Amino acid sequence: MKVHHISATTLCPLSKRLVNGTGSAFERGHMVCHCWVVESSSGLILVDTGVGRDDLNDVNRRLGLWFRVVVGVDPHSDNTAIGAIERMGFDPMDVRHVIPTHLDLDHAGGLPDFPWAEVHVFRPEYEAALHPPTHRESMRYRPPHWAHQPKWDVRDVEGDGWFGFRGVRALDSESDVLLIPLQGHTRGHCGVAVRTPEGWLLHAGDAYFNQAEMRDPPSCTPGLRLFQRIAAIDNELRLENQDRLRHLVREHGGEVTVHSAHCPREYEALRKPPGEAMAPERAQARAPRA
Numbered sequence: 001m002k003v004h005h006i007s008a009t010t011l012c013p014l015s016k017r018l019v020n021g022t023g024s025a026f027e028r029g030h031m032v033c034h035c036w037v038v039e040s041s042s043g044l045i046l047v048d049t050g051v052g053r054d055d056l057n058d059v060n061r062r063l064g065l066w067f068r069v070v071v072g073v074d075p076h077s078d079n080t081a082i083g084a085i086e087r088m089g090f091d092p093m094d095v096r097h098v099i100p101t102h103l104d105l106d107h108a109g110g111l112p113d114f115p116w117a118e119v120h121v122f123r124p125e126y127e128a129a130l131h132p133p134t135h136r137e138s139m140r141y142r143p144p145h146w147a148h149q150p151k152w153d154v155r156d157v158e159g160d161g162w163f164g165f166r167g168v169r170a171l172d173s174e175s176d177v178l179l180i181p182l183q184g185h186t187r188g189h190c191g192v193a194v195r196t197p198e199g200w201l202l203h204a205g206d207a208y209f210n211q212a213e214m215r216d217p218p219s220c221t222p223g224l225r226l227f228q229r230i231a232a233i234d235n236e237l238r239l240e241n242q243d244r245l246r247h248l249v250r251e252h253g254g255e256v257t258v259h260s261a262h263c264p265r266e267y268e269a270l271r272k273p274p275g276e277a278m279a280p281e282r283a284q285a286r287a288p289r290a
């Protein structure tokens with residue numbers, strides 16, 4: 001399976017210094033919405049959808065004022081998943097499956113751009129998004145993203161094992177595409193793994209935010225550390241899953257390449273054409289540690 005790395009869209013959160021660890025605290029930071037377009041025998045699979053076309057046309061109404069002010073969409077960016085797919089020369093109708101790592105507004109925004117596709121989610125995520133049990137969750141999930149009534153495929157969190165992770169579900173038609181439970185950030189957050197000719201690739205969504213969190217010892221910029229703590233629905237479980245991911249990188253970094261949804265450095269390392277690309281975690285393993 002071939003995986004294309006796209007960003008749908010570019011975010012510019014408050015305080016570059018606190019978020020990216022460089023620049024001024026008073027300028028806007030830089031983050032991506034790292035998604036995959038996977039070429040498979042059953043058509044295209046879109047992993048995470050980022051921000052959608054309708055969202056970009058009306059950020060305040062679709063995503064909310066707090067999102068525009070605190071997280072921010074780069075005004076110079078018009079990149080969406082459907083736009084990237086068209087630019088690559090694919091027909092968007094060939095997107096047969098969508099696997100959002102979770103249904104937060106910056107991951108599910110592109111769902112309305114692919115109303116014909118089957119959308120695969122874990123049941124706790126589906127229930128929390130469509131029937132938010134807390135006020136906080138009613139803020140992070142946006143009903144316009146499923147007003148078109150997607151073709152949901154809701155999975156229970158149970159299944160096989162994969163490199164020490166449990167409850168793993170395979171996409172029925174593609175046994176080399178796996179949903180990996182990585183709860184904590186949200187109730188049904190998942191990672192998505194695909195087997196490529198170069199080895200396994202794992203999209204860890206918002207299970208972590210900064211590539212340095214996968215190092216040993218881990219580190220993170222203060223802004224992202226605070227944001228993750230505040231955004232987590234179960235912080236203990238989030239930290240347990242980060243430990244599992246670090247273990248995976250440490251013990252199986254030669255077989256599995258791991259990246260998160262918003263880290264621009266991981267995205268830049270992976271989006272390059274094959275041959276030039278160096279997987280972020282492998283790149284770290286080779287680089288001398290400061």
Ligand SMILES: [Zn+2]
Pocket residue numbers: 104106107206261262
């Ligand atoms: Zn996110």
